[in-house]
Amino acid sequence: MKPGRMLNLVLQSLFKRPATLNYPVDKSGMPKGFRGKITFDPSKCIGCRMCMRDCPANAITINKVGEKRFEAVFDLGRCIYCAQCVDSCLKRALVSSPEFELAQLDKKKLKVVFHPPAQEASGL
Amino acid sequence: MSALFSILIYPGFLFLALFGLIAEFIDRKLYARMQNRQGPPWFQPLADFIKLLGKEDIVPDEANPRMFRLMPLFALTAVVSSIIYIPLWKTGALYSFSGDLVVVLYLLTLPTLAFFIGGWYSTSLYARIGSVRSLTQMFAYEVPLFMGLFSPALLADSWTLSEISQFYVDHPMYSFFNVLGFAISLIALLGKLEKAPFDIPEAETEIVAGTFTEYSGRLFAFFRLSIDIEMVVGASLLAAVFLPFGLSGDAVIGFLIYILKVLLVVFLLTLARTIFARMRIDQMVRFCWKYLVPLALVQLLAILLVKGVVL
Amino acid sequence: MHDSHEHEHEFKIPLGPQHPALKEPENFSIALKGEKIMGVDIRLGYNHRGIEKACEERTFLQDVYLIERVCGICSHSHSSAYVQAVEEIAGLSVPRRALYIRTLIGELERVHSHFLWLGVAGHEIGFDTLLMYTWRDREIVMDLLAQLTGNRVNYGINTIGGVRRDITPEYGKDILAAIATLEERTKYYIQIATEETSIIKRLSGVGMISRQDAVRLGAVGPTARASGVDRDIRREDPYAAYAELDFNVITDDHCDVFGRTVVRLKELLESFKIIRQVVAKIPDGPIAVRAPRKIPAGEALSRYEAPRGEDVHYVKSNGGEKPERVKVRAPTLANIQTVKHMLRDRFLADMPIVIAAIDPCFSCTDRLVGVRHLDNHKRETLSWENLRLFSLGWHRARGFDVAIAEKKLHNLMEH
Known part of the structure; x- marks a missing residue:
C-alpha cells in the first residue's frame, strides 16, 4: 500500500498532448462498413418490400409510383441503424453510408425521400 | 479614499476576484491536463460566474430566506477582509497589528461556518448532511492547520504576520525548519477548501452538491467566488508564512514572485486532488487526529528545540 | 415512548430516481442515523419499457x-x-x-x-x-x-x-x-x-x-x-x-x-x-x-x-x-x-460504490408491471393498452396532458 501511485502517470500527462478530440472541428472518421444513414438506389429496386417486412423499427416505406418505379421514404427518427434492410435487400438497392450526424431540430427533415429518376418522356 | 481603494480594488475585492477566477482556471486546467484531457478555455470561470449571475435565484419554500440569502455574502466578506492583514509582495501587510495571524485564521474559519449555516437553513436533506459534514470536517483540520501555522510564528517570536515574514527575510535559512509545518498546513488547507480527497461535504455521488444543493443563480455564484478567493487567500497566507522569499526587491518583481508562490501552492493543491480518491468522513477525522496532529506536535517540538539550542 | 426516542435521529433520504451516483433512474430510500445506514428500500420499475x-x-x-x-x-x-x-x-x-x-x-x-x-x-x-x-x-x-x-x-x-x-x-x-x-x-x-x-x-x-x-x-x-x-x-x-x-x-x-x-x-x-x-x-x-x-x-x-x-x-x-x-x-x-444486505451497518459514503460494485444495469432489470389492488389484494397483469391508458391518466392527474404537450411541442417546432 502506497499513497499517490498515479503520481508518475499524472505528471507525465502534463507534458503530453490531451487525448481529447475537438469534435466538431476535428473528426476521426468512421471505419469502413460503419452502419450509418441508409441510401437507396431506386433503379435497382424491384419492389419486393423485404426491407419493409424485416425492419424492426418500421422506418422504411417503399411506394410504387409508376410502372417498375419505386420511391423509398425513410424515417430517420425511427431508424435504429441496424442495417437489417441492407442484408434483406435481394438486389442491393440499399446501402449503409458512413454518415451519422443526422440530428435535426425540425421533425419534418427526418423524413428522407428517395425519388426514382424522372422517367424518360414517352414522347421521345 | 485610499482605504476604499484598498478594500474594493487592490488588494481587496476586485483584485482577489480576478486572481481567484484565474486560480480556478489554473486549477481546472491543470486537473484536466493531468488527466490527459483538454480542460476549459481561460475565460471559463468568468463565463460561469457571469452565467450564474444572470440566472434566477431560487429560495426553497421551507428555507429561512434571510439566512439563505445572507450567507454567500457573509462568506465573501470574510475571505476578502482577511487579505488585508497578509503580507503579499513586501514584508509589511496593508494593516497590521500584534496578533493578526490569529484574526486571519478566524476570518478564514467564517466561510466554513457560512457554508454550514447556509446549508442548514436551506432545509434540504442533502444540504443538511453536507453542512454537518463540513462542520465535522472543520473540527478535524482546524487544529493541525493552526498548529502548522503557529510553529513558524513561534520561531519568529511573533503573532503578527508582517513581523513573521520580516523575521524570515532576515534569517532565510530558518524557514527550512518549517517544511513539515508547510506540508501539514497544505493538507489542512485541502480540507478547508473542500477539495478532494477532503471534498466530503460536497461529495457529488453521495449527497448531490452537499451544502450547495439548493443554491442557484447569484447566491451560488457568490459562494463559488468566495471559495475561489479563499483558495487565493489561503495560498497567500501559506506563502507569507512558509515561503518568505523575494520580498525585499522592488514592487514589480516582488509582485511577480508573489503570484508565482500562490500558483505553486495552487499546483500542489491540484496535484493532491488529482491523485487521491475521496476519503470517508470517519477516515478523514481519524487521519487528521492520528497523523496530522502528532506530526504538527513533532514540528512544534522541533521548533522549540531549535529555539532553545540555536537562538 | 422509549422506541420513539430511539428513532428520533433517524431520517430517510432518497437516493434517486434522479441522483448523480446513479446512471439510470432507480430509487433507493435510505434510513439514516447520522452517517450510518439503518435500512434501505429498493424500488425498481422506473425504466420499464415493455x-x-x-x-x-x-x-x-x-x-x-x-x-x-x-x-x-x-x-x-x-x-x-x-x-x-x-x-x-x-x-x-x-x-x-x-x-x-x-x-x-x-x-x-x-x-x-x-x-x-x-x-x-x-x-x-x-x-x-x-x-x-x-x-x-x-x-x-x-x-x-x-x-x-x-x-x-x-x-x-x-x-x-x-x-x-x-x-x-x-x-x-x-x-x-x-x-x-x-x-x-x-x-x-x-x-x-x-x-x-x-x-x-x-x-x-x-x-x-x-x-x-x-x-x-x-x-x-x-x-x-x-x-x-x-x-x-x-x-x-x-x-x-x-x-x-x-x-x-x-x-x-x-x-x-x-x-x-x-x-x-x-x-x-x-x-x-x-x-x-x-x-x-x-x-x-x-x-x-x-x-x-x-x-x-x-x-x-x-x-x-x-x-x-x-x-x-x-x-x-x-x-x-x-x-x-x-x-x-x-x-x-x-x-x-x-x-440491501451489503449496505447493512455501512456509511452513507459507501452507498454509491456498493451499488456500483454489482455493476447494475437497471433498464435490463425492469421487466414486468404487476398490479396489486390495495383493497382486495387481487393481482393483475396490465395489458399493453391498459398500461398506456394508465400512464396517460397518471400524467393528466398531475397536470401534464400529453395531447396538449404534443401540440405545444409542435408549435415550438413550427417557429
Whole structure:
C-alpha cells in the first residue's frame, strides 16, 4: 500500500498532448462498413418490400409510383441503424453510408425521400 | 479614499476576484491536463460566474430566506477582509497589528461556518448532511492547520504576520525548519477548501452538491467566488508564512514572485486532488487526529528545540 | 415512548430516481442515523419499457435488434442469449466460424464493460482521474468494435443462424495490436487498484457479503465470484466456442468491493487470453446458415455469461413468425437483492460504490408491471393498452396532458 501511485502517470500527462478530440472541428472518421444513414438506389429496386417486412423499427416505406418505379421514404427518427434492410435487400438497392450526424431540430427533415429518376418522356 | 481603494480594488475585492477566477482556471486546467484531457478555455470561470449571475435565484419554500440569502455574502466578506492583514509582495501587510495571524485564521474559519449555516437553513436533506459534514470536517483540520501555522510564528517570536515574514527575510535559512509545518498546513488547507480527497461535504455521488444543493443563480455564484478567493487567500497566507522569499526587491518583481508562490501552492493543491480518491468522513477525522496532529506536535517540538539550542 | 426516542435521529433520504451516483433512474430510500445506514428500500420499475411484450409483436428476426437494446453495455450478451434460444428451437446448427466470431465479440464486450466499470467505480469514490484514464483506454476497444461490427454499441453482429459479418485476416492483426495495448494498461490498473492507499481504504471491507449469503441470495457473475462462489456459465454450460478454449475462472475470497474489483480486472486478462486463442484458432467456413421465417413450435432456455453475470433468456414459439413469449432475466435482477444486505451497518459514503460494485444495469432489470389492488389484494397483469391508458391518466392527474404537450411541442417546432 502506497499513497499517490498515479503520481508518475499524472505528471507525465502534463507534458503530453490531451487525448481529447475537438469534435466538431476535428473528426476521426468512421471505419469502413460503419452502419450509418441508409441510401437507396431506386433503379435497382424491384419492389419486393423485404426491407419493409424485416425492419424492426418500421422506418422504411417503399411506394410504387409508376410502372417498375419505386420511391423509398425513410424515417430517420425511427431508424435504429441496424442495417437489417441492407442484408434483406435481394438486389442491393440499399446501402449503409458512413454518415451519422443526422440530428435535426425540425421533425419534418427526418423524413428522407428517395425519388426514382424522372422517367424518360414517352414522347421521345 | 485610499482605504476604499484598498478594500474594493487592490488588494481587496476586485483584485482577489480576478486572481481567484484565474486560480480556478489554473486549477481546472491543470486537473484536466493531468488527466490527459483538454480542460476549459481561460475565460471559463468568468463565463460561469457571469452565467450564474444572470440566472434566477431560487429560495426553497421551507428555507429561512434571510439566512439563505445572507450567507454567500457573509462568506465573501470574510475571505476578502482577511487579505488585508497578509503580507503579499513586501514584508509589511496593508494593516497590521500584534496578533493578526490569529484574526486571519478566524476570518478564514467564517466561510466554513457560512457554508454550514447556509446549508442548514436551506432545509434540504442533502444540504443538511453536507453542512454537518463540513462542520465535522472543520473540527478535524482546524487544529493541525493552526498548529502548522503557529510553529513558524513561534520561531519568529511573533503573532503578527508582517513581523513573521520580516523575521524570515532576515534569517532565510530558518524557514527550512518549517517544511513539515508547510506540508501539514497544505493538507489542512485541502480540507478547508473542500477539495478532494477532503471534498466530503460536497461529495457529488453521495449527497448531490452537499451544502450547495439548493443554491442557484447569484447566491451560488457568490459562494463559488468566495471559495475561489479563499483558495487565493489561503495560498497567500501559506506563502507569507512558509515561503518568505523575494520580498525585499522592488514592487514589480516582488509582485511577480508573489503570484508565482500562490500558483505553486495552487499546483500542489491540484496535484493532491488529482491523485487521491475521496476519503470517508470517519477516515478523514481519524487521519487528521492520528497523523496530522502528532506530526504538527513533532514540528512544534522541533521548533522549540531549535529555539532553545540555536537562538 | 422509549422506541420513539430511539428513532428520533433517524431520517430517510432518497437516493434517486434522479441522483448523480446513479446512471439510470432507480430509487433507493435510505434510513439514516447520522452517517450510518439503518435500512434501505429498493424500488425498481422506473425504466420499464415493455420490451418483452413488444417482442411478441415483432418477428423473430426483428426481435434480435429489439433484444439487443435491452442493455447498452452488454447488448451482445442479450442478443446472443436470444438467438441461441431461437436456434435451439429451430434446430439450426450454427457454423463454427460464426460461433468463434460470437465469442470474440462477446469477449471484446466484456473488456469494454469491465473498463467502463472500473472508471465508474473510480468516479463513485471521488477518484475522477481513474475514470478519465480508463475511459480513454476503453476507446481503443470501442473503436475496434466499431471496425469489426459497424457500430460502437449495439453491434448487430448476431442473426438467427450465425453472424452477419466476417472477420477478415487483416482485422486479426488490428485485434492483436489493440489487445496488446489494453493488456499493458490493464496490468497498470491492477497495480493501481491493489496498491494505491486511498483506493484500498475506500474499497476493502466495504459491501461485505459472505459466500453463504451470496449463494442464498442468488448472486451471479463477478459479485458471486468475489465471494468465492466458483461459478461461470462459460465453463459450466459452454456456449459458442468456449468449450474449445482454455481459460480460468477468476474467484476471490475478499467478499467485498475490493474483491469484486480484483475479479473484474483479472477477468480482463483472461479475456485477452481468450481473444488471442480465437484469433489463432478461428476455423474457415460459412458464417451463417439460412434461418426459416417461421420457427417451429417449441420452447428453449438459454444461458449466457454476460460481463455482469448470468443472463437467462426464455423463448417460446407457437410455430408462427412471431414468438409467443420472450422472457429476459438480466444479471442485475439476480444481484440487486444482495445490495440491501451489503449496505447493512455501512456509511452513507459507501452507498454509491456498493451499488456500483454489482455493476447494475437497471433498464435490463425492469421487466414486468404487476398490479396489486390495495383493497382486495387481487393481482393483475396490465395489458399493453391498459398500461398506456394508465400512464396517460397518471400524467393528466398531475397536470401534464400529453395531447396538449404534443401540440405545444409542435408549435415550438413550427417557429
